[in-house]
Amino acid sequence: MDTYWYYESDEPHFLDSCSLCRKTLSLNSDIYMYRGDMAFCSQECRQEQIDSDETKSKTWKKTSSSSRSSLRKSSDSKDSVSGKTVRTETLVVA
Numbered sequence: 001m002d003t004y005w006y007y008e009s010d011e012p013h014f015l016d017s018c019s020l021c022r023k024t025l026s027l028n029s030d031i032y033m034y035r036g037d038m039a040f041c042s043q044e045c046r047q048e049q050i051d052s053d054e055t056k057s058k059t060w061k062k063t064s065s066s067s068r069s070s071l072r073k074s075s076d077s078k079d080s081v082s083g084k085t086v087r088t089e090t091l092v093v094a
Helices: 002-007 043-076
Strands: 033-034 038-040 078-081 083-085
Touching: 033 043, 038 043
Parallel strands: none
Antiparallel strands: 033 038, 078 083
16 A cells, blocks of 8 residues: 555656646556656657657757857956946846
């Protein structure tokens, strides 16, 4: 009985349904895993999630790369405040 403790809790267990299509995963069928805690009903659902993650990653890298480029430009410029030179920069944390 202790094996199925997660069925009694309010939160669904990550092996209850496909992370992409939400199809119920049965104990008698294959479960395809990704990133340790994401379960999928098929190789197709798993691959779709991988492709989506790669697309998001590439988009984020392009965005962060252009942000870094603009940060370099702004950090190279200097402002004069009260006769002192002040370097202005923006910090981006992901």
